[in-house]
Amino acid sequence: MAEMITLPTVDHGEFKHSRNDRWWVRPLLQAVAITGFIFYSLWVIFLESDNYKVEGTHYISPFYSPDLELGFWPIEGFSPALLLIWIPLGFRYTCYYARKVYHRAFLADPPACAVSELRKVNHKYKGENKLVFIVSNLHRYFFYLAFVLMIVHIIDFFLAMKFEDGIGFGLGTLLLGFDALFLALYVLSCHSCKHVVGGGLDCFSCNTAVNARYKSWKFVKKLNENHHKFFWLSLLSLIVADIYIKLLINDVISLEFDRWI
């Protein structure tokens, strides 16, 4: 059997390239967007842990959903968001699309296609076979947990139609609806979801049950083509809903303005 061999090519590192386009714009914008999101999340979780519910409504910041009051939680001095925030964090960190974003934008590994990395040739490169990237192989489990969280956010949307004087609909309900919708699309379009529903099968026509899985796989495959869009839209809708709820809590926007029906 033929053996693989090492070829005598040279890579000089230091972002060397022959491209004449602005290849650095996209990774730069993505790095700025993700960094902004991280700082915003830290602020919301650690410095705004008392401002996440709007009195007189069932509006709750998506960062703090679900609003659990357990015997052991929340612990004094700890943000209530910390109980479950690791689920969406883990889901996004191990997400196949997110891997592309952070490997390009933060680790420059590579920064763009056909652009050298900063360091010179690394013959010891192990990719996702070593810590911390090997954790990405647990994406499937974060998907299962994110699926449960998605249902919680959908319930939050329906609860947001409940007001002190009965059922209604406000701008907050709509924004929490967008949050639930884009989170659902992001979770359901996940590559692990595609594999679990049918992608792992070799035979799609073996029996009736498998045929149902084939149809599910086709549906998720269609969604999966837009997974990257749902990644960003779900982040955006999360922040917009949270900002709106903070504006309501701080009386910048009144409940009269919020309520449509």
Add this chain to the structure above:
Amino acid sequence: MAEYNYNLKMSVQRGSGEDISMVNYEVEVDSKMVVLDALHKIQTDEAPDLSIRWNCKAGKCGSCSAEINGKPKLLCMSKLSDFSETEVMVVKPMHTFPLIKDLVTDVSWNYLVNKKIKPFSPPDNFKDDPKMMQQEVDRVQEFRKCIECFLCQDVCHVLRSHQRFDVFAGPRFMVRLASLEMHPLDTEDRIPEIKNVFGSGLCNITKCCTEVCPESIPITDEAIIPLKERVVDRYYDPLKWIVRKIFG
């Protein structure tokens, strides 16, 4: 008779071994031409010793792979109308493979990798005219569009920057492995090799292979990630590991 409507400035990599340089040419072209036409005109008018590998000139043989303005492309499918008429066009050979001369590289490593893949293995009771349903054909047929231009191998940073030719097969062969693994009539188990020999774990999903594929095969989403998920099934899924331990 061809009508030329502007002069294109081209900078083409020439030479071999240690003696490599960028040579500037100015060539009369028409915007309907492709980059390979412009190089052929240089070959005809100025540099008869310019080496270019090409064959079909229809984007189906995968011979004329090179890098135009730093992007891996087929020379025969790159229309001049897609490039600036005033800027210098830089043409270089594929960076990842050893240079033979000018724009020609030695891609024979790929054929060595190909030989390591266990071929299609039908079941013992395989008939001469086995039936496959259309839905199964659709999935693996997409992979059969590959023309083996090796642009995906060229752009993959695991090979290009880290030069892990010893432990990583590259996107082209992940596509071939996926087409075999997903084939409903195939009985071979290649998952251990996909993880340990062909190095699926080295891919960090930067998707450059998908971006450069001239056949628009969704290499990462439909071949590499599904293979990674199958490796997860076997090696990284704790629930499946427990079930296997209990039920064998």
